[in-house]
Amino acid sequence: MRTGIATVCLSGTLEEKLRAAAKAGFGGIEIFETDLVTSPLSPEHVRALAADLGLGLDLYQPFRDFDSVPEELYRANLRRAEAKFRLMGRLGMDTVLVCSNVGTASIDDDALRAEQLHGLAELAARHGVKVAYEALAWGTYVNDYEHAARIVADADHPNLGTCLDTFHILSRGWDTEPIEKIPGEKIFFVQVADAPKLSMDVLSWSRHYRVFPGEGQFDLPKFLGHVARAGYNGPVSLEVFNDTFRQADVERTAVDAMRSLIWLEERTARHLAAEAAGTGSGAPSPAELARASRAYAMPLTTLPQVAPPTGINFAEVISADGAPRTAELERLLAQLGFASRGEHRTKPVSLWTLGDARIVLNRQQARGLEPAISALGFDVEDGVAAAARAVQLRAVPVPRPSQANEEILQAVNAPDGTEVFLCEDTRWVAEFGEDQADGPAADEGTDDGERSPSSAGTGSAGQTSAGQTSGGAGTARIDHINLAQPWQHFDEAVLFYSSVLALTPEASQDVSSPSGLVRSQVMQTADRPGGRAVRLALNLAPWIQSDSVKGARTDTFQEHVAIEVDDLVAHARACRGRGLPFLPIPENYYEDLDARYDLEPAFLATLRELDLLYDRDARGAFLHFYTASVGSVFFEVVQRLGGYDGFGAPNAPVRHAVQHAARHGG
Ligand SMILES: O=C(O)c1ccc(O)c(O)c1
Numbered sequence: 001m002r003t004g005i006a007t008v009c010l011s012g013t014l015e016e017k018l019r020a021a022a023k024a025g026f027g028g029i030e031i032f033e034t035d036l037v038t039s040p041l042s043p044e045h046v047r048a049l050a051a052d053l054g055l056g057l058d059l060y061q062p063f064r065d066f067d068s069v070p071e072e073l074y075r076a077n078l079r080r081a082e083a084k085f086r087l088m089g090r091l092g093m094d095t096v097l098v099c100s101n102v103g104t105a106s107i108d109d110d111a112l113r114a115e116q117l118h119g120l121a122e123l124a125a126r127h128g129v130k131v132a133y134e135a136l137a138w139g140t141y142v143n144d145y146e147h148a149a150r151i152v153a154d155a156d157h158p159n160l161g162t163c164l165d166t167f168h169i170l171s172r173g174w175d176t177e178p179i180e181k182i183p184g185e186k187i188f189f190v191q192v193a194d195a196p197k198l199s200m201d202v203l204s205w206s207r208h209y210r211v212f213p214g215e216g217q218f219d220l221p222k223f224l225g226h227v228a229r230a231g232y233n234g235p236v237s238l239e240v241f242n243d244t245f246r247q248a249d250v251e252r253t254a255v256d257a258m259r260s261l262i263w264l265e266e267r268t269a270r271h272l273a274a275e276a277a278g279t280g281s282g283a284p285s286p287a288e289l290a291r292a293s294r295a296y297a298m299p300l301t302t303l304p305q306v307a308p309p310t311g312i313n314f315a316e317v318i319s320a321d322g323a324p325r326t327a328e329l330e331r332l333l334a335q336l337g338f339a340s341r342g343e344h345r346t347k348p349v350s351l352w353t354l355g356d357a358r359i360v361l362n363r364q365q366a367r368g369l370e371p372a373i374s375a376l377g378f379d380v381e382d383g384v385a386a387a388a389r390a391v392q393l394r395a396v397p398v399p400r401p402s403q404a405n406e407e408i409l410q411a412v413n414a415p416d417g418t419e420v421f422l423c424e425d426t427r428w429v430a431e432f433g434e435d436q437a438d439g440p441a442a443d444e445g446t447d448d449g450e451r452s453p454s455s456a457g458t459g460s461a462g463q464t465s466a467g468q469t470s471g472g473a474g475t476a477r478i479d480h481i482n483l484a485q486p487w488q489h490f491d492e493a494v495l496f497y498s499s500v501l502a503l504t505p506e507a508s509q510d511v512s513s514p515s516g517l518v519r520s521q522v523m524q525t526a527d528r529p530g531g532r533a534v535r536l537a538l539n540l541a542p543w544i545q546s547d548s549v550k551g552a553r554t555d556t557f558q559e560h561v562a563i564e565v566d567d568l569v570a571h572a573r574a575c576r577g578r579g580l581p582f583l584p585i586p587e588n589y590y591e592d593l594d595a596r597y598d599l600e601p602a603f604l605a606t607l608r609e610l611d612l613l614y615d616r617d618a619r620g621a622f623l624h625f626y627t628a629s630v631g632s633v634f635f636e637v638v639q640r641l642g643g644y645d646g647f648g649a650p651n652a653p654v655r656h657a658v659q660h661a662a663r664h665g666g
């Protein structure tokens with residue numbers, strides 16, 4: 001599939017946009033008129049630069065308000081068009097986008113529109129230019145792609161075709177199936193954008209809220225499947241008007257954009273394969289996928305297929321060695337009931353476990369930085385395949401010098417700088433503690449550190465030692481992780497976790513906090529008996545700053561690890577007995593809880609006594625409490641009763657308010 005991106009998606013100058021698009025691997029670019037008009041580069045220079053960068057100049061756009069006008073205006077429009085065709089000759093561009101008239105249209109007559117567009121195509125042909133006519137969702141008379149395609153058919157000129165733009169089609173809810181009735185050679189260009197479903201006027205929605213494929217709610221694989229079946233094999237080009245992307249780092253945005261097209265391409269192949277096999281939404285077989293990827297004029301590249309993760313293997317917190325905050329973290333873990341499993345054999349890193357919950361405390365952080373959640377391990381079936389998929393999706397591998405005797409773990413960087421480890425087992429825990437020489441990995445080391453995952457030991461020793469619990473806490477596991485996201489990378493993070501890790505985004509929620517609204521985006525694996533395997537909550541707040549070193553951010557944002565236990569009340573009492581600093585919950589909360597749920601007085605008294613929070617959903621109930629924060633990190637302990645499936649969202653504003661007060665000395 002030929003990929004493209006419109007300059008309007010990116011920040012910077014025209015030259016910066018071209019360079020970033022080329023570096024991210026795009027095949028071509030759409031030049032927005034404003035980007036050229038405001039550039040110091042001559043058209044000839046732009047042409048040479050694009051050629052140097054190996055970037056096709058695929059579309060010049062847009063030419064506005066051409067059709068549906070009286071004769072005199074039509075003549076003036078042709079003159080205006082001819083100037084642009086000459087310019088395109090200098091740029092070496094051969095396709096211009098003409099969008100349906102929104103301003104000067106005064107005549108609603110399809111025959112006249114076909115005649116005027118025919119005249120334009122005739123003029124274009126003399127300049128070697130092709131005209132792609134696009135129905136804008138808010139076009140005065142033409143706002144439906146089928147209507148635009150009919151006019152193009154009526155005009156019947158080889159230099160006139162249509163441009164399909166997913167936003168204009170899906171924002172209006174138009175059926176995409178009839179795309180297949182448009183002859184492939186009459187589709188001159190395809191623009192793709194995703195968007196969250198919002199109820200607002202379509203123009204504002206389009207100009208500010210488009211996002212890259214996979215970051216919104218449109219069914220783009222289905223759309224592109226119809227386009228492939230129509231026989232189209234031209235550029236599939238991103239046209240995303242978005243206030244954030246326009247000001248974010250241009251190279252990052254270009255990579256995010258590229259990832260979105262790689263994702264869309266594979267999803268389209270999967271969609272077509274599933275349809276061909278009649279399996280509906282079920283996963284197609286590798287053979288079916290391979291067949292679908294070659295079945296149409298438009299070749300579709302696929303990726304290594306990976307199943308969603310089956311658990312959270314560990315969470316890593318980073319903090320400076322010997323710093324008071326680090327001692328505070330260690331104390332907090334012990335008070336929570338975690339047992340120290342000792343030091344890593346080569347690094348200043350320790351392992352703490354509570355049942356199957358594993359926290360790695362990495363003390364390699366520079367002094368002066370705040371403790372932060374630095375890495376997450378996910379349980380996957382095949383770490384090498386998962387990492388290969390991630391890298392094909394332009395994720396950056398975490399450089400890890402391999403040491404003799406150490407497990408080789410695959411890891412990539414998430415957009416916020418959190419390292420994401422793809423773990424097949426817990427053999428790595430054998431690298432901690434005194435008896436490490438007996439660990440299953442101890443005799444496996446080689447100088448280059450390379451070995452296939454299947455050549456490793458059984459892993460059972462590691463599993464057992466990590467699974468053992470001290471202090472009789474019963475079973476415990478990591479229930480969810482909550483990460484704070486800088487606003488510049490929020491949509492990118494959603495796409496990253498869905499494309500790389502196969503997590504599914506839920507509808508986002510706004511949570512009030514004293515500093516402003518926090519957008520909470522849950523990404524998780526499928527519901528199943530016994531609960532979801534992986535739950536991740538991404539929190540977006542405007543005051544969270546982007547920084548390559550997480551601990552260098554100010555501590556005005558908070559992230560946490562939530563541990564699920566069997567008996568929360570007993571666990572809370574034991575924690576209290578060990579002197580754990582709980583997040584104190586205001587009395588008003590309990591009065592409101594009582595008003596809402598009419599709880600047993602004795603139960604309510606227990607909640608009050610232990611600073612516990614409570615919630616219910618259609619399936620069950622949720623009990624939880626929070627610890628005080630150390631730097632940006634705190635912990636939550638939860639118990640899910642009767643299949644409760646949420647995160648205690650109604651209690652989140654209470655947590656934000658109390659944490660805010662704690663930070664500001666209130
Ligand atoms: O918002 C616009 O004006 C506009 C212009 C050109 C396009 O291709 C488009 O989708 C929207």
Ligand SMILES: [Mg+2]
Binds near residue numbers: 134
């Ligand atoms: Mg468009």
